Amino acid sequence: MTQKTITLTDNTSGKSTDFDVLEGTHGPGCIAIKNLYKDTGYFTYDPGYGMTGSCKSSITFINGEEGILLHRGYPIDQLAEKSSYLEMCYLLLNGELPTDTEASDFNSTIKTHTMVHENIRDFINGFRYDAHPMAMLVGTVGALSSFYHDSLDINNPEHREISAHRLIAKLPTIASYCYKHHRGLPFMYPDNDLDYVQNFLHMMFAVPAQDYVQSPVAAKALEVMLILHADHEQNASTSTVRLAGSSGANPFASIAAGIASLWGPAHGGANEAVINMLENIEQSGETIATTIARAKDKDDPFRLMGFGHRVYKNFDPRAKIIAKLCHELLDDLDGDQPLFDLALELEQATLNDEYFQERRLYPNVDFYSGIILRALNIPMNMFTVMFAMARTVGWISHWMEMHNDPEFRIGRPRQIYTGPAKRDYPS
Numbered sequence: 044m045t046q047k048t049i050t051l052t053d054n055t056s057g058k059s060t061d062f063d064v065l066e067g068t069h070g071p072g073c074i075a076i077k078n079l080y081k082d083t084g085y086f087t088y089d090p091g092y093g094m095t096g097s098c099k100s101s102i103t104f105i106n107g108e109e110g111i112l113l114h115r116g117y118p119i120d121q122l123a124e125k126s127s128y129l130e131m132c133y134l135l136l137n138g139e140l141p142t143d144t145e146a147s148d149f150n151s152t153i154k155t156h157t158m159v160h161e162n163i164r165d166f167i168n169g170f171r172y173d174a175h176p177m178a179m180l181v182g183t184v185g186a187l188s189s190f191y192h193d194s195l196d197i198n199n200p201e202h203r204e205i206s207a208h209r210l211i212a213k214l215p216t217i218a219s220y221c222y223k224h225h226r227g228l229p230f231m232y233p234d235n236d237l238d239y240v241q242n243f244l245h246m247m248f249a250v251p252a253q254d255y256v257q258s259p260v261a262a263k264a265l266e267v268m269l270i271l272h273a274d275h276e277q278n279a280s281t282s283t284v285r286l287a288g289s290s291g292a293n294p295f296a297s298i299a300a301g302i303a304s305l306w307g308p309a310h311g312g313a314n315e316a317v318i319n320m321l322e323n324i325e326q327s328g329e330t331i332a333t334t335i336a337r338a339k340d341k342d343d344p345f346r347l348m349g350f351g352h353r354v355y356k357n358f359d360p361r362a363k364i365i366a367k368l369c370h371e372l373l374d375d376l377d378g379d380q381p382l383f384d385l386a387l388e389l390e391q392a393t394l395n396d397e398y399f400q401e402r403r404l405y406p407n408v409d410f411y412s413g414i415i416l417r418a419l420n421i422p423m424n425m426f427t428v429m430f431a432m433a434r435t436v437g438w439i440s441h442w443m444e445m446h447n448d449p450e451f452r453i454g455r456p457r458q459i460y461t462g463p464a465k466r467d468y469p470s
């Protein structure tokens with residue numbers, strides 16, 4: 044097959060240059076511009092990198108126009124229905140679903156790493172009583188670099204793998220300790236007789252004086268939520284992990300950078316912002332109509348939280364799955380129905396509104412995930428921590444993929460300089 048090319052012509056000099064078009068398994072081709080400056084004397088300008096492919100990846104595929112999300116080729120709805128979170132972790136890390144033996148070995152490996160060094164508990168106890176759990180998480184995951192000197196050689200595949208396993212195994216433990224510290228409650232050790240999700244719920248909600256009675260529906264809802272958030276291609280936090288890691292930073296430091304990026308309200312902080320927004324509507328007496336009017340008003344910085352997506356210009360496929368889950372969970376737990384009803388009302392109103400239709404703004408996964416987490420009694424300031432826990436496998440899978448990529452080099456975007464022209468220092 045002949046190589047597809049695109050010709051770029053400089054209208055000033057009349058010089059034409061051909062650029063290769065690279066094709067993936069699915070999705071539009073990408074113009075390979077690695078030699079653009081050498082061949083033309085220009086860089087590209089793409090604020091927010093919305094048109095820039097930064098790497099080749101075989102982990103996740105998104106078609107935002109059609110609302111398709113595939114992990115290693117498998118559609119997200121099939122994974123959410125048939126898979127488990129740990130199986131999903133194996134798939135993302137290794138590229139294929141595990142055999143029964145591989146699954147059992149992987150589960151045992153993860154279980155051997157669920158505990159953290161006792162000094163990590165002291166480290167978390169050193170935070171102020173009112174520290175935000177995300178502040179504790181970002182600091183503690185970064186601090187893991189100071190505990191595992193035995194596995195920090197990023198050029199050693201075995202070190203990379205054990206770090207990935209440690210991160211996946213320890214995140215629930217650390218997340219629960221951030222919560223317990225915030226509440227002034229004793230930390231619970233992991234219970235390796237429980238599965239990944241049950242163990243997390245145990246560490247969160249059991250106390251030494253009383254065990255936590257597990258609800259299978261709650262555990263299932265959380266498991267699906269973790270699956271839905273496990274990876275999402277080159278989003279801000281994943282790109283941050285890759286960029287931080289591209290300098291050769293260790294995996295714990297790289298994942299801590301990803302957690303920091305996730306924290307913002309335009310990314311992982313959105314599920315918390317959704318609940319704040321719904322509660323505000325409920326308590327302030329504001330109507331759905333006035334809320335929507337504010338979101339459309341260009342003089343008002345307010346945006347409808349949980350709506351819109353950089354990539355999805357159609358329904359977020361994860362939002363469809365999670366909306367159904369919301370119904371099942373709230374029916375079972377007799378949970379926060381008024382807030383959910385309000386959310387459905389808001390969703391309906393936007394679907395019928397020209398502003399949202401024209402801009403193709405649909406509810407995203409975070410619109411519903413906050414309602415589920417709330418129904419599970421997970422406090423709002425832990426919502427982004429939950430997202431980070433789920434996404435850790437995605438981040439570390441991308442970090443590992445990057446280290447196996449022969450084309451990998453340090454990330455270094457360019458800029459258009461708009462400062463003062465060269466001038467002399469006053470004499």
Ligand code: CMC
Binds near residue numbers: 278407409
């Ligand atoms: N409410 C009202 N208007 C909106 C919204 C919104 N939530 N989102 C986008 N718009 C408008 C925006 O004002 C712009 O209008 P115009 O063309 O008239 O200037 C147009 O839609 C395009 O918006 P954009 O800012 O260019 O879109 P973007 O791709 O840069 O931003 C986004 C994507 C997710 C940051 C944005 O939609 C947003 O801020 N949403 C609310 C926060 C949110 O829910 N974030 C979670 C994202 S999903 C989970 C994750 O990936 O972490």
